[in-house]
Amino acid sequence: MKLNCVAIDDEPLALDLLSKFIEQTSFLNLIGKFSNGVEALGFINQNEVQLIFMDIQMPDLSGMELARVLDGKKNSDKTRIIFATAYHQFAIEGYKVEALDYLLKPYSYEEFLNAATKAFSYFERLNSSTTTITATQETSTPEYIFLKVEYQLVKVMLKDIACVEAYKDYVKVHLLSKPNPLLSLTSLKNMEELLPSSHFMRVHRSFIVALDHIDSVSKNVIQVGNHSIAVGDNYKDAFLEFLGKWMN
Numbered sequence: 001m002k003l004n005c006v007a008i009d010d011e012p013l014a015l016d017l018l019s020k021f022i023e024q025t026s027f028l029n030l031i032g033k034f035s036n037g038v039e040a041l042g043f044i045n046q047n048e049v050q051l052i053f054m055d056i057q058m059p060d061l062s063g064m065e066l067a068r069v070l071d072g073k074k075n076s077d078k079t080r081i082i083f084a085t086a087y088h089q090f091a092i093e094g095y096k097v098e099a100l101d102y103l104l105k106p107y108s109y110e111e112f113l114n115a116a117t118k119a120f121s122y123f124e125r126l127n128s129s130t131t132t133i134t135a136t137q138e139t140s141t142p143e144y145i146f147l148k149v150e151y152q153l154v155k156v157m158l159k160d161i162a163c164v165e166a167y168k169d170y171v172k173v174h175l176l177s178k179p180n181p182l183l184s185l186t187s188l189k190n191m192e193e194l195l196p197s198s199h200f201m202r203v204h205r206s207f208i209v210a211l212d213h214i215d216s217v218s219k220n221v222i223q224v225g226n227h228s229i230a231v232g233d234n235y236k237d238a239f240l241e242f243l244g245k246w247m248n
Helices: 013-021 038-046 063-071 088-096 109-130 188-194 234-246
Strands: 003-008 028-034 051-054 080-085 101-104 143-147 151-159 161-167 170-175 182-184 200-202 208-211 216-218 223-224 228-231
Touching: 003 013, 003 038, 003 109, 003 143, 003 182, 013 028, 028 088, 028 223, 038 051, 038 063, 051 063, 051 109, 063 200, 101 109, 109 143, 109 188, 143 182, 161 188, 161 228, 170 188, 200 216, 200 228, 200 234, 208 223
Parallel strands: 003 028, 003 051, 051 080, 080 101
Antiparallel strands: 143 151, 161 170, 161 208, 170 182, 200 208, 216 223, 223 228
């Protein structure tokens, strides 16, 4: 699946950078770029656009005004916004119009990719929920995520993840299918947001475990394959609640 995107920014250099980031991301498809919101709105009304990356402070029609117009339209959940702006004071307003994320200029490709991946997961869930659900189907969850590993995006199947470990400025993603973990430049907090809570749980400040792959639990220590992971004090209550359901 590719997401149709538009980029909107009245600053030419910022618009070029935003367009470049979109074009180098494999699951995004740039179908338009605009220097003002009025022109962009006309295009969005005539085309199928899933994701809008845009600045907030622009002449004629600001990004926030455009967001409010789109929010009032039918099926507004099928067109989502990621703001890219130099003004952090607009963050609260951004969340009021249900922006998916908020990039503060100057932002890196890593930050852009984290926001784009969040959008991809959102549309995966949206597409799953609109598909006819049979009585035997489980609650729909995304089947995979994309992680930045060195200089490429790697598709990782969720069912292959045993646990995720914080490692300095990176995370180690331990897979069932590979002897060595994937090393990705992102945070454990971001991984916690990407991974569906129905199948993954943070049990320590340095670990997220796949609930389906827990082999045993003893004295607040979880065994996942060859990994023995202690349950941190701040995570015990949530894990004990899960464990109570597991034992019933």
